[in-house]
Amino acid sequence: MKIEQKHEWVLTAEAAIEIQQTLRTEVITRDRFGVVNYVAGVDVGFEADGTVTRAAVAVLSYPELQLCDQAIARRPTTFPYIPGFLSFREVPAVLDALENVKIMPDLLLCDGQGIAHPRRFGIACHLGVLTNLPAIGVAKSRLIGKHAEVPDKRGTWEPLYDRGETIGAVLKTRPNTNPLYISPGHRISLETAIAYVMGCTTKYRLPETTRFAHKLASG
DNA sequence: GCGACAG
DNA sequence: ATCTTGTCGC
Numbered sequence: 001m002k003i004e005q006k007h008e009w010v011l012t013a014e015a016a017i018e019i020q021q022t023l024r025t026e027v028i029t030r031d032r033f034g035v036v037n038y039v040a041g042v043d044v045g046f047e048a049d050g051t052v053t054r055a056a057v058a059v060l061s062y063p064e065l066q067l068c069d070q071a072i073a074r075r076p077t078t079f080p081y082i083p084g085f086l087s088f089r090e091v092p093a094v095l096d097a098l099e100n101v102k103i104m105p106d107l108l109l110c111d112g113q114g115i116a117h118p119r120r121f122g123i124a125c126h127l128g129v130l131t132n133l134p135a136i137g138v139a140k141s142r143l144i145g146k147h148a149e150v151p152d153k154r155g156t157w158e159p160l161y162d163r164g165e166t167i168g169a170v171l172k173t174r175p176n177t178n179p180l181y182i183s184p185g186h187r188i189s190l191e192t193a194i195a196y197v198m199g200c201t202t203k204y205r206l207p208e209t210t211r212f213a214h215k216l217a218s219g
Numbered sequence: 220g221c222g223a224c225a226g
Numbered sequence: 227a228t229c230t231t232g233t234c235g236c
Binding site for chain 1: 223224225226
Binding site: 044045046049050081175176 | 227228235236
């Protein structure tokens with residue numbers, strides 16, 4: 001897959017904010033996709049004291065969740081971890097990995113937030129807009145927003161609010177474990193995003209897509 | 220000014 | 227993210 005380069009990756013914090021505010025206007029939070037035959041999990045790890053970024057993409061069949069394709073890419077780390085700017089650190093390597101995938105996924109499950117972000121442009125939005133693929137933000141912890149406590153039962157969820165709007169959902173994918181923070185990344189609604197995350201999750205807290213991608217990105 | 224803060 | 231064994235709880 002060829003990916004259009006919409007902007008530079010070597011930037012100042014001010015330039016990064018400008019890019020987020022520009023690209024956020026392209027984010028679509030309604031369902032704009034057809035049949036989903038393949039879902040992909042995306043994850044990133046680091047090597048050599050963090051100087052090398054390693055991205056992994058795992059493509060699974062849906063709804064069977066069998067691993068069908070995978071790709072890994074390495075790239076020098078050029079951006080530090082700053083809350084609110086995670087995509088500038090991880091996306092370049094992920095795009096490299098996506099270009100090496102043979103089976104193009106119909107949906108992306110990303111580690112991190114979608115619109116549940118200070119400027120409504122988390123890593124799932126950034127990846128979705130640059131690839132034009134439907135994307136969901138699946139985070140293991142909260143970046144922003146408030147929510148009620150989630151009942152301890154698989155499948156239950158509570159809305160995540162910020163500044164008067166619903167920006168995501170706090171979803172219990174498994175009893176006795178911390179919930180996941182789900183938010184639309186691109187071309188998908190919150191309700192549909194929740195349904196697909198549940199559809200990709202079996203007996204563990206994390207979706208199978210994320211679990212496969214994590215194995216690849218870690219060793 | 221004082222905390223909070225995806226991976 | 228990463229450094230890392232055993233251990234607590236369903």
